[in-house]
Each structure stands twice: as C-alpha cells, then as structure tokens.
C-alpha cells in the first residue's frame with residue numbers, strides 16, 4: 348500500500364483526493380491551509396490528517412499558483428521532509444513552466460522526483476474521475492505513479508521533460524481563448540442580424556465550426572448565464588503564464604493577448620467569479 352499526502356482540498360483537490368481514498372491501494376493523508384475543509388473532507392472519506400511523523404511515497408498537490416506551490420514545497424518546510432527517499436511529488440496546480448523546472452531541480456537534490464501534471468476537465472471531470480492530465484518530468488517517476496493518475500484521470504499523457512506538462516496546459520488555454528473569442532463574435536453577429544440562434548446552431552454544429560464550447564456554451568452564452576465553473580480569475584492567471592512563456596520565446600500571441608485584456612476589464616467591471624464564456628459580454632458592448 349502506498350502512503351500518500353494530498354495538499355489543497357479545493358474545488359478540484361477535494362474530489363481528486365476522494366478518488367484516491369476510495370482506492371484500497373492507497374492510505375491517504377490530507378492537508379488544507381484552512382483546517383475546516385480538511386475536517387469536512389475527513390468526515391466524508393477514509394483518511395487521516397497530515398502529521399509530521401508520517402512518511403509518504405508521494406505528495407500530490409492542487410493549490411492556486413506559483414507562489415502557493417513554492418510555499419508548500421520548500422525543502423525544509425513541513426511536507427518535503429516527510430517524503431521517503433525516492434518519493435515523488437505530483438503537482439496538479441496550473442503554474443508557469445519556469446516554476447516547474449525550478450522546483451524539479453530543487454527537489455532532485457533531495458532525491459525526490461517532481462512531475463508537473465496540470466489537468467483539464469474542470470470540476471465535473473474531477474468529481475467524475477475523468478480528468479485529462481498532461482505530464483512533464485522524469486519518465487520513470489511518471490511510470491511509477493501510473494496507479495495514482497488512473498484513480499481520477501481517463502486520459503493521461505506523458506509529454507516530456509520538466510515544464511512540458513505546463514506548456515501543454517498553456518496550449519490548452521490558448522485554444523480555449525481563441526475558440527471563445529470566435530464564438531463571442533458569432534453570437535454578436537447573430538444577435539445583431541436578428542436571425543434564429545437555435546437554427547444557426549443546428550446548421551453549424553456538425554461542420555467545421557464544431558467545438559466543445561459551441562456544444563456546451565452557445566445556448567448559455569445566448570441566455571446570459573455564466574455560472575459554469577472555471578472562473579475568469581483562473582483564466583487570467585493561466586493566460587499570464589502562457590504570455591510570459593511566449594514573451595520569453597520572443598513573441599506575443601495576438602488573440603490571447605486581447606482576450607486576456609478583455610478578461611481583466613470584465614473583472615474590473617464586476618464580473619468576478621463568472622466563467623470564461625462571460626467573454627461574450629465584452630463583445631456585446633461593441634454592438
């Protein structure tokens with residue numbers, strides 16, 4: 348049986364840790380910065396609270412951003428010293444690729460492997476155990492951790508060296524930004540023309556314009572409903588990381604750059620907590 352520590356019982360982390368606890372191959376300990384969430388989790392699932400005396404085969408975390416990961420994985424902090432020699436850290440936080448490379452190098456000095464393993468699939472994917480996971484880091488550590496990933500992912504792809512998982516997640520977010528921008532423009536065109544939106548959807552959904560966003564968000568965007576999970580604050584963070592990476596490469600992606608500014612303005616306009624499809628409201632200001 349593997350001893351695991353899960354850090355960060357938020358919207359994504361809580362159900363992911365729950366899938367691990369349901370698997371008899373694992374003994375799961377949990378930690379959450381706000382203790383009440385860990386207490387709640389322990390009432391719902393079989394597990395124990397983290398203690399300094401525990402020794403773990405793996406630490407899995409899903410916190411907010413680069414700073415949060417740094418804070419939780421400091422070499423002399425409360426968690427890393429509890430890892431057994433040859434242990435592995437699996438990080439599901441969406442971060443910069445630079446952070447992934449730096450943490451990987453620091454942990455390697457302690458004989459610990461670090462896998463940057465951001466996920467896609469949202470809260471529903473976490474609850475249903477059907478996340479997609481893109482992984483960078485040591486390949487042997489990835490293979491050694493396959494049983495952990497399989498507890499809550501249906502699509503697990505090893506991409507390459509440290510940081511490659513985060514680069515894949517950036518690609519994922521650039522695709523989403525572009526698709527939502529196009530969909531927002533299409534909706535404004537339809538509204539201004541006054542044609543039947545449902546008929547337009549029926550006509551275009553099976554063709555080259557088909558996308559997950561078209562199928563799942565077209566009708567809700569038309570209806571002005573934006574309460575579907577992934578909040579614009581997260582997307583602003585993710586696009587900031589993606590644009591920092593492209594600037595490092597010497598270029599700026601024009602569509603993502605514009606979408607990022609649109610989200611910043613939506614946030615300033617009071618759209619905090621709304622999901623990413625709220626982008627259409629920015630475009631509606633143009634018509």
Ligand SMILES: NC(=O)c1ccc[n+]([C@@H]2O[C@H](COP(=O)([O-])OP(=O)(O)OC[C@H]3O[C@@H](n4cnc5c(N)ncnc54)[C@H](OP(=O)(O)O)[C@@H]3O)[C@@H](O)[C@H]2O)c1
Nearest residue numbers: 355356357358359360380381410411415440441469470577
């Ligand atoms: N939500 C989604 O649909 C989605 C989809 C894909 C990827 N992601 C990524 O997954 C990560 C987590 O997202 P989420 O939606 O689960 O966020 P969330 O609900 O806000 O949860 C964040 C968790 O991280 C903990 N945390 C934050 N900063 C910390 C720190 N400095 N030290 C210790 N714990 C800290 C929080 O603890 P407290 O309870 O104390 O605040 C909370 O448990 C993010 O990187 C996000 O971009 C999210």
